[in-house]
Amino acid sequence: MVELSALMIELGNIITFVMVVLALNLMAGFAGIPNFGMAVFVYTGAFVVGALSVRFALLLLAVLDPATLEALLNKPSYKPYVGDMSLVEIILFKTMEPTINRTLIPELSSIISQNLVLALSVLIFTFVVAVFLGVVVGVISSYAAVRLKEDYLAIALLAFSEMMVQVFFAQTDSLAGGRYAIYAPNMWPSELSSVAAALPLGVKPELTLGLILAIGLAALTYLYAERIANSPMGRALRAMRDDEFVLSTYGRDIAAMRLRVMMIGGALAALAGVIYAMNFQPVVKATDYTRLAWTFVPWAMMIIGGMANNLGVVLGAVAIYVGRKALEFALPELFDALKAVGLVTEAAAVDVIRAVAPNIFVGVLILLMLYLRPKGLVEEMPGRTLGDKLRELKEKFSR
Amino acid sequence: MVLPSLEFLLSSAAAGAALALLSMGITLTYMTTRVSNFAHATMAIIGAVTTLLLLDRFFAGLRDSPLYYTLFLVSPLLAAVVTGAVAVIMYVTTIRPLIKKGTGLIGLMIATLAFDIILNNLLTLFLQLTPAQTVGRLLEANVKGYLVPVSIPLVGYMYPHRLFLPILALLVGIGLHLFLTRTQFGISMRASIENPQLARIIGINVERVYLVSWFLSGATAGMAGSLLAFEMPGISPAAAYLYIVSIFAGSIVGGLNSIYGALAGGFLVGSMEAIVPVFISDVYQLVTGEYIDLLRYQRMFSFLLLILVLLVAPEGLAGIKWRGIRRG
Structure with missing residues (x-):
């Protein structure tokens, strides 16, 4: 039997993907901006959790409780790495050092959980800064999105994402750990965790809280995406996707619309990154935010679910994630069965097949979908206009 | 050493030549079928794996004999056949039906991204399933260690593949030029690029032209990869994910719509990736006395160039009116 906490983490991963895909759908599905650089948006959120919120918490601690900070950072075991740096210098430049990070984060986490003011400030800081940086990345990307079209734009966004995540962040150790893992701190105050601990689930209370937060945020994201889809802006976005020229003759500012949708999508994707790194993947590593995991898989979910349909892409996200996991778990069983019959003699390959099969599955599924059902499982619906709503009301009352 | 040595320049030229070949291939399929092929870098890795297998199975014993250098001819040719076939399979099974x-x-x-994921993962599977004592060992190793540098007058010691790469790129470039301008088929290929409908009307089999362009594209990727194998710090299919952006950079700097532009752009980007980081850190060291390692940000320079060219001059090198500039 699978443990409940493992199941909850899987659910959290699905919710993260749902949020990422909703953001991607806004940019690519509705607005027609082929964002092949999704990974950098998601990593932005994770970066805030792993690198910025730790530094913020320590700096705030310097104000709130200097004695604790002194005890936290002035350790003989840190001396070889920090020399005679001042505390602020250590916070800014040395907290991502793998050996320091590994011992520092658990201690910092328990300090945060005991200090309500600190915990709430760190939580608010994390979300505000992630949204801000997501918007910033969106603005930077929109610089390309305004000037380039289709394949050129896709290549530019892909290059931007690879450049930032796989080259810059993965190679700069002092900034966010680089190739080494850094750990996400706990941000929940003990007042909240004790409430969650009262639930008879038998899992870490922080996980319960994280999952509740994730479900809440994902629901809000969905409602927001639906609202945009059915608003005049949503209709204008679709019109821009279908024929930019016609829309511009009606006086719409195409560049401003593209900028706006990249900002909104960027913020939503960064939020997804925060949720993911904070609760479900607390080991943050730039090299984990690959094009495959955070650009290609979300695209697959969107295409299979049905572009420009929020419900469709959510279904696509759930289906693809569950399908990939099922493959990962079913394959070793299948191999055991084959071995029992005598069809397979060597078990050494199982791990490799387990790693590659989910990817091949997604690749094949995309090709099949593009060929057989390019509009996805759930096709795009015309948005509900104010007129539609009035007509529905009228029918309701005339009856 | 702010003044670079001849050996350093030559090896940078080798990196440039490899990228020139790769960028040219990606431009070729873009020009004919309007497909930006993301599987191109994986094909280069397949070429590199071909070299590995050859090295391991047939050339391991020949290390001290002059016959060893035939590897640099056999391996590109074999790789070209293999990856050319893969490209044709890709075109026939996925691209053509979707275009139709x-x-x-x-x-x-x-679709090309999806095919790339499939191909890349199949390659991983193949490499991991091959008995560990043969290929697995080579995967970890620096393949360059299998080569003996040769002495060249005036230059010093050079790894032989670095001499063969520019020669190969030059030969392929000239060959392609002759093919496109002197042969019936090459001329009909240019006609199909220029105007596919008109080409169909005058009886050119455009379909076959496309098929050949995909074969040529794959074949050149395999050739480049087969010699690039020696430059890789251990051959892994995952390396393709970063290579592809450099390849696109070369191709876009060249203008995406000109084969000669792609050769020039690829050469520029590839050699720049090798020269610029070293040059900057040398100058920095000269000025401040401190050493900074910029080589690990190597790819960043080509990505920046790619984005810059896209935003400032999306037509690339081929789009610049050279004649106009000359006339002033």
Whole structure:
């Protein structure tokens, strides 16, 4: 039997993907901006959790409780790495050092959980800064999105994402750990965790809280995406996707619309990154935010679910994630069965097949979908206009 | 050493030549079928694996004999056949049916991404399933260690593949030029690029032209990869994910719509990736006395160039009116 906490983490991963895909759908599905650089948006959120919120918490601690900070950072075991740096210098430049990070984060986490003011400030800081940086990345990307079209734009966004995540962040150790893992701190105050601990689930209370937060945020994201889809802006976005020229003759500012949708999508994707790194993947590593995991898989979910349909892409996200996991778990069983019959003699390959099969599955599924059902499982619906709503009301009352 | 040595320049030229070949291949299929092929770098890795297998199975015993250098001819040729076939399979099974269905540019890009994921993972599977004592060992190793540098007058010691790469790129470039301008088929290929409908009307089999362009594209990727194998710090299919951006950079700097532009752009980007980081850190060291390692940000320079060219001069090198500039 699978443990409940493992199941909850899987659910959290699905919710993260749902949020990422909703953001991607806004940019690519509705607005027609082929964002092949999704990974950098998601990593932005994770970066805030792993690198910025730790530094913020320590700096705030310097104000709130200097004695604790002194005890936290002035350790003989840190001396070889920090020399005679001042505390602020250590916070800014040395907290991502793998050996320091590994011992520092658990201690910092328990300090945060005991200090309500600190915990709430760190939580608010994390979300505000992630949204801000997501918007910033969106603005930077929109610089390309305004000037380039289709394949050129896709290549530019892909290059931007690879450049930032796989080259810059993965190679700069002092900034966010680089190739080494850094750990996400706990941000929940003990007042909240004790409430969650009262639930008879038998899992870490922080996980319960994280999952509740994730479900809440994902629901809000969905409602927001639906609202945009059915608003005049949503209709204008679709019109821009279908024929930019016609829309511009009606006086719409195409560049401003593209900028706006990249900002909104960027913020939503960064939020997804925060949720993911904070609760479900607390080991943050730039090299984990690959094009495959955070650009290609979300695209697959969107295409299979049905572009420009929020419900469709959510279904696509759930289906693809569950399908990939099922493959990962079913394959070793299948191999055991084959071995029992005598069809397979060597078990050494199982791990490799387990790693590659989910990817091949997604690749094949995309090709099949593009060929057989390019509009996805759930096709795009015309948005509900104010007129539609009035007509529905009228029918309701005339009856 | 702010003044670079001849050996350093030559090896940078080798990196440039490899990227020139790769960028040219990606431009070729873009020009004919309007597909930005994301599987191109994986094909280069397949070429590198071909070299590995050859090294391991047939050339391991020949290390001290002059016959060893035939590797640099046999391996590109074999790799070209293999990857050319893979490209043709890719075109026939995925690209052509989708084009016939009227899939848009982004849909086609996604399709090549999907094919790349499949190909890359199959390659991983193949490499891991081959008995560990043969290929697995080579995967970890620096393949360059299998080569003996040769002495060249005036230059010093050079790894032989670095001499063969520019020669190969030059030969392929000249060969392609002759093919496109002197042969019946090459001329009909240019006609199909220029105007596919008109080409069909005058009886050119455009379909076959496309097929050949995909074969040529794959074949050149394999050739480049087979010699690039010696430059890789251990051959892994995952390396393709970063290579592809440099390849696109070369191709876009060249203008995406000109084969000669792609050769020039690829050469520029590839050699720049090798020269610029070293040059900057040398100058920095000269000024401040401190050493900074910029080589690990190597790819960043080509990505920046790619984005810069896209935003400032999206037509690339081929789009610049050279004649106009000369006339002033």
